[in-house]
Amino acid sequence: MTTSSADLGSIVDAAAAAAPIWRRSSAAQRATWLRAAADALDANADALVAVADEETRLGAARLTGEVARTSGQLRLFASVVEEGSYLELTIDDADATATPPRPELRRMLTPLGPVAVFSASNFPFAFSVAGGDTASALAAGNPVIVKAHSGHPRLSALTANLVAAALEAAGAPAGSLSLVEGREAGNALVQHPLVRAAGFTGSVSGGRALFDLASGRPDPIPFYGELGSINPVVITEAAVAAQKDALATGLVSSFTLGVGQFCTKPGVVFIPAGTGFEDAVAAALPAASGGPLLTERITEAFPAGLAHLEDDPSVSVLASGVEVQGVRPVALLTDARSVVKRPDVLLEECFGPVTLLVRYDDRDELHAAIAAVPGSLTATLHAEPVDDVSATLELLQDRAGRVLFAGWPTGVAVTWSQQHGGPWPATTSLHTSVGASAIRRFLRPLTFQDAPEPLLPEVLRDHALTRLPHRRNGRLVVPA
Amino acid sequence: MTTSSADLGSIVDAAAAAAPIWRRSSAAQRATWLRAAADALDANADALVAVADEETRLGAARLTGEVARTSGQLRLFASVVEEGSYLELTIDDADATATPPRPELRRMLTPLGPVAVFSASNFPFAFSVAGGDTASALAAGNPVIVKAHSGHPRLSALTANLVAAALEAAGAPAGSLSLVEGREAGNALVQHPLVRAAGFTGSVSGGRALFDLASGRPDPIPFYGELGSINPVVITEAAVAAQKDALATGLVSSFTLGVGQFCTKPGVVFIPAGTGFEDAVAAALPAASGGPLLTERITEAFPAGLAHLEDDPSVSVLASGVEVQGVRPVALLTDARSVVKRPDVLLEECFGPVTLLVRYDDRDELHAAIAAVPGSLTATLHAEPVDDVSATLELLQDRAGRVLFAGWPTGVAVTWSQQHGGPWPATTSLHTSVGASAIRRFLRPLTFQDAPEPLLPEVLRDHALTRLPHRRNGRLVVPA
Numbered sequence: 001m002t003t004s005s006a007d008l009g010s011i012v013d014a015a016a017a018a019a020p021i022w023r024r025s026s027a028a029q030r031a032t033w034l035r036a037a038a039d040a041l042d043a044n045a046d047a048l049v050a051v052a053d054e055e056t057r058l059g060a061a062r063l064t065g066e067v068a069r070t071s072g073q074l075r076l077f078a079s080v081v082e083e084g085s086y087l088e089l090t091i092d093d094a095d096a097t098a099t100p101p102r103p104e105l106r107r108m109l110t111p112l113g114p115v116a117v118f119s120a121s122n123f124p125f126a127f128s129v130a131g132g133d134t135a136s137a138l139a140a141g142n143p144v145i146v147k148a149h150s151g152h153p154r155l156s157a158l159t160a161n162l163v164a165a166a167l168e169a170a171g172a173p174a175g176s177l178s179l180v181e182g183r184e185a186g187n188a189l190v191q192h193p194l195v196r197a198a199g200f201t202g203s204v205s206g207g208r209a210l211f212d213l214a215s216g217r218p219d220p221i222p223f224y225g226e227l228g229s230i231n232p233v234v235i236t237e238a239a240v241a242a243q244k245d246a247l248a249t250g251l252v253s254s255f256t257l258g259v260g261q262f263c264t265k266p267g268v269v270f271i272p273a274g275t276g277f278e279d280a281v282a283a284a285l286p287a288a289s290g291g292p293l294l295t296e297r298i299t300e301a302f303p304a305g306l307a308h309l310e311d312d313p314s315v316s317v318l319a320s321g322v323e324v325q326g327v328r329p330v331a332l333l334t335d336a337r338s339v340v341k342r343p344d345v346l347l348e349e350c351f352g353p354v355t356l357l358v359r360y361d362d363r364d365e366l367h368a369a370i371a372a373v374p375g376s377l378t379a380t381l382h383a384e385p386v387d388d389v390s391a392t393l394e395l396l397q398d399r400a401g402r403v404l405f406a407g408w409p410t411g412v413a414v415t416w417s418q419q420h421g422g423p424w425p426a427t428t429s430l431h432t433s434v435g436a437s438a439i440r441r442f443l444r445p446l447t448f449q450d451a452p453e454p455l456l457p458e459v460l461r462d463h464a465l466t467r468l469p470h471r472r473n474g475r476l477v478v479p480a
Numbered sequence: 481m482t483t484s485s486a487d488l489g490s491i492v493d494a495a496a497a498a499a500p501i502w503r504r505s506s507a508a509q510r511a512t513w514l515r516a517a518a519d520a521l522d523a524n525a526d527a528l529v530a531v532a533d534e535e536t537r538l539g540a541a542r543l544t545g546e547v548a549r550t551s552g553q554l555r556l557f558a559s560v561v562e563e564g565s566y567l568e569l570t571i572d573d574a575d576a577t578a579t580p581p582r583p584e585l586r587r588m589l590t591p592l593g594p595v596a597v598f599s600a601s602n603f604p605f606a607f608s609v610a611g612g613d614t615a616s617a618l619a620a621g622n623p624v625i626v627k628a629h630s631g632h633p634r635l636s637a638l639t640a641n642l643v644a645a646a647l648e649a650a651g652a653p654a655g656s657l658s659l660v661e662g663r664e665a666g667n668a669l670v671q672h673p674l675v676r677a678a679g680f681t682g683s684v685s686g687g688r689a690l691f692d693l694a695s696g697r698p699d700p701i702p703f704y705g706e707l708g709s710i711n712p713v714v715i716t717e718a719a720v721a722a723q724k725d726a727l728a729t730g731l732v733s734s735f736t737l738g739v740g741q742f743c744t745k746p747g748v749v750f751i752p753a754g755t756g757f758e759d760a761v762a763a764a765l766p767a768a769s770g771g772p773l774l775t776e777r778i779t780e781a782f783p784a785g786l787a788h789l790e791d792d793p794s795v796s797v798l799a800s801g802v803e804v805q806g807v808r809p810v811a812l813l814t815d816a817r818s819v820v821k822r823p824d825v826l827l828e829e830c831f832g833p834v835t836l837l838v839r840y841d842d843r844d845e846l847h848a849a850i851a852a853v854p855g856s857l858t859a860t861l862h863a864e865p866v867d868d869v870s871a872t873l874e875l876l877q878d879r880a881g882r883v884l885f886a887g888w889p890t891g892v893a894v895t896w897s898q899q900h901g902g903p904w905p906a907t908t909s910l911h912t913s914v915g916a917s918a919i920r921r922f923l924r925p926l927t928f929q930d931a932p933e934p935l936l937p938e939v940l941r942d943h944a945l946t947r948l949p950h951r952r953n954g955r956l957v958v959p960a
Contacts, residue, residue, distance in 0.1 A: 090897040107897035215695035219904040404929040417570040417587035419927035424699040447899035
């Protein structure tokens, strides 16, 4: 199924017609609409999970959890809208005594208009039709047009129908959420004059192509892409000494979770030479299983990516797990010097259940290898209090949006403080796509100068400031 | 003078070497450095103004005021750094009872690394070497490399030397602020692998070319351009009835201020037909004077742009002012129907002392013409309480970053709530280049998960939170 050019036009027009209604909607209305969408997902979870499992084979347990995560995400954004900080309300009163005299200025953030969302293959709920990009764009006050992922077309249509109906039943305008299908429609979407921003989760090549289209418009629009991430892990000698087996099993669980198809999968692990850590991984991996991959494209790409790594003269296959439906988890082994020499080969993300262990002899080797690591969503450090890791940590935090200690990067809590984004190619922007502050991507500042109160947006009037967080004359005010 | 490729490399390397020192600097240090830069400008104001006047001919009065504005801007950012909200500190405590269990997450904003700043011709201080982009990038914790404007090369060098010396004397590292010259060096700067962002104020064509270079990099970087703006003004019939002459003289002052070379100059003014407002403008304009324009390029472009407008069959010359050094202010007149037909001709920014009055017969004509107005920094409405302006206001706020009432757009207060940015082509981003929140452009989020307290950046430790604004478990906390 592909959306025709004419249909795309009608769909965007409907979103554009809905945009002023979303922009003018009150926090209470918008929160009600978001919660109605959440309730619709929860009420139809069984039907949604059944279709999702047929299309993605991710299993009912994982998918049921993901529906809950997705409805929870919509509810988090409802509370973000109600709390009101996201508006960044800022008032400077007039000052006739200043040189030059200062007018009254009242600033807020305001929605952009129709937002395009490109959904991901690996999170058919949480990063798909009603996922994080959609939730944050709607919360900001923008209608959304989703480009369905070809890996789960029936689920996309079902979700879009359910959520669009729930939004309308709750009072939101027609055109609040719609779906388009097909690559051509996606390309046309980011170039459509009425589309004001785009969110994307997917591959570096696909994301780059769309980024280039968005940036190449006569009027460029922001393109928030979450593309590729190698997610480096560093393990110190002291950490291996303290808990070799726990780290090995933890690593195996993390890189094989969801058949290695998480964007936060640890793809490269720097391990101290001579500690036998690789043996512990080799001992743990045979208990882990492969499984069907999400799409035909990934199923073809995984062995090719694996072969690309294995072909490097420095790389050996350390161990593998149980083959299920033609896919087995694999741990590869190389050394830090080779990574420094061929980062383009050895540090390229390979989507699927594989990780590359990189032995380092000393801190200099470790640091030289980390310096070759491209921007990532996460960086993980396993160390002990005895270690001086300050220099290592500096290198890691320069390359990542989230730095973890004594944990594993798979698993992304949806909270106020989450950061799911990092230097290129992890993301194309200085923002997160998960957590409360993802809403900032779909807003722009708007300041009113010397406006008569009746002409101000509701949230900028004095009576609204008695209940909304704001800054006035430089001072932050949080109403009780 | 042009910076050679080798020199550019050394300059960027020095900035990159300074970057970790800036990133690790405390708020107190950074505020001291910014204030030292401000003090250096003030202490040398006479010498700076003398050179600036020779190069720009903007006059000592205006230039002296601009030095004060520029040092004030640096001091505002010092206070922004001390206040600490800009860090967006956000903590979510661990929750072992959540499903799945939640780790501790601590989020902050962190600097990007070396920032390129392209200075403007029309603000040799406030948007130049030590201007708003530089101040906000330094405040965020980034070294800055300025591309000097060819319109004031000696002033650029003098300012850079003074400020760089003041920064170093205050304890900032070498490489904190440096200067490059020449178009080739500017192009190389936005493409240099170690440069992490760019700020720009200038023309649509120049800005677009640099935006394309920044976006086309193997690793695209954010390019914050403030390009072109027509700054629409709407005057209602009731407003003319209430204060025709005051509006006419106010308009003339605003569009001829600084010889019409402000990015917020009102370039198109929608006036009610049959009220005689154009006659009032024609009566006021002869008292206004032209003057030398800033650069050779602008001196050549102004008559060409004027001729382009005058060649439109709908356009007549309404009035002109006193010619000074070959430049006279001009008011042109057309009608709303022609603007709707030929917006590309009639709504193109013409830098210099010209404005286009557009007569409208009724609200439908007015609204159709506003709908053709491109994104602007400002939109101004002159109305009376009797007017129902809600629909007009909606159209204006969709096209601007700052909406003014009963005032004129020239004059941009440097405060917490200022917004100097708007939809394309006014700016290339969803940010401001003036005011406190301009700092957000040069920061990215960084979250620490389950970090041992000694490994956290100072500002994320519990003891720092007793004095810094932050959000904890969703609740905003403002220490007394």
